[in-house]
Each structure stands twice: as structure tokens, then as C-alpha cells.
Amino acid sequence: MQDFCNSTDFEGGWDVLDTPEGLAGWLADHGHPAAAPLGQSDVERAITFREALRDACAVGAEDAGETRARGRAYLNEASRDLPLHVNLSEEGAALEPVADGLPGALAAMLGALAAGHADGTAARLKACEAHSCRWVFYDQSRNGSSRWCTMRLCGARSKNRAYRMRLRESSG
Numbered sequence: 001m002q003d004f005c006n007s008t009d010f011e012g013g014w015d016v017l018d019t020p021e022g023l024a025g026w027l028a029d030h031g032h033p034a035a036a037p038l039g040q041s042d043v044e045r046a047i048t049f050r051e052a053l054r055d056a057c058a059v060g061a062e063d064a065g066e067t068r069a070r071g072r073a074y075l076n077e078a079s080r081d082l083p084l085h086v087n088l089s090e091e092g093a094a095l096e097p098v099a100d101g102l103p104g105a106l107a108a109m110l111g112a113l114a115a116g117h118a119d120g121t122a123a124r125l126k127a128c129e130a131h132s133c134r135w136v137f138y139d140q141s142r143n144g145s146s147r148w149c150t151m152r153l154c155g156a157r158s159k160n161r162a163y164r165m166r167l168r169e170s171s172g
């Protein structure tokens with residue numbers, strides 16, 4: 001799921017999924033090869049779903065709660081068309097996709113997200129607060145309070161910006 005969200009780089013301006021060929025390649029690489037050729041509507045579906053996942057991981061900003069709610073609402077709606085089944089085993093219960101290709105990949109991500117909510121790890125999946133970044137990262141910090149993908153890059157950048165703003169305010 002993290003891989004899927006990070007298949008684009010807003011800063012670098014590239015997006016692996018923005019062509020049918022790119023999307024097909026990504027799906028094949030991640031165990032969900034598409035049986036039929038993909039089209040532009042599949043590209044749009046994948047990207048809309050990806051950005052809803054990213055929204056569902058929003059943190060930090062004042063409106064992060066609203067962004068998360070918007071992302072979740074989209075995913076809840078999308079899940080109606082994504083076939084998942086319950087696989088019970090000695091290890092526990094897993095939600096697994098029934099379909100192949102793009103629907104299978106999207107369903108698998110919802111299954112993983114549901115599992116993450118069940119064991120509490122979903123709260124640590126976050127979209128970097130830096131607007132230009134929004135990379136989805138797993139917060140490894142002890143108290144789960146990270147807001148940026150890396151303190152060195154995005155955290156420092158954001159702190160510098162706040163510092164410059166303060167300077168401007170105090171001098172103005």
C-alpha cells in the first residue's frame with residue numbers, strides 16, 4: 001500500500017501510474033497482473049484511489065481530520081465494488097481479494113488497511129505533512145508523533161519556512 005501511494009513524486013513530477021502501460025507494469029510487479037489490456041479509465045481509477053488512500057493518511061495540518069474523512073468516504077464507497085473474502089486460519093483472519101488485476105490490487109490494499117486498523121498499525125501510516133511531498137511513510141518513532149517522511153529533508157524544510165515566516169512577521 002505504501003508502495004502504491006509512493007508510485008508518484010509530486011516534487012519530482014513523475015507518476016508511474018499515469019499511463020495504462022505504467023499501471024500494468026506496476027500491477028504485474030506487485031502480484032496483481034491484469035488479464036486484459038488496461039485503458040485510461042483504469043488509470044483514473046487507480047490514481048483516484050491512490051489519492052484517497054493518501055488523504056486517509058493525512059496528519060498535521062489543521063484540516064487533516066477533514067482530509068482523512070474525505071479519503072475514508074471515498075474508500076468506503078469504492079469497497080462496495082471490490083470483492084474481498086475472509087480467509088480464516090490458525091494464524092487468524094485475513095481479508096483477501098477475489099479478483100485479479102487492478103480490482104484485486106485495490107481490494108488487497110483495503111484488506112491490508114483493515115488489518116492495520118485491527119492491530120493499530122494503520123495510525124502510523126502517514127502522508128508527509130509537507131505539501132510538496134505528501135510521501136506516505138510508516139512512522140517508526142517511539143511515540144508515533146512524526147509528521148514528516150524524513151526530519152532531515154521535509155521536517156527541516158518546513159521548520160526553515162516557519163522560521164523565515166516568524167522573521168518576516170517580527171521585522172514587519
Ligand SMILES: [Zn+2]
Pocket residue numbers: 128129130133134135148149150154
Ligand atoms: Zn516528506
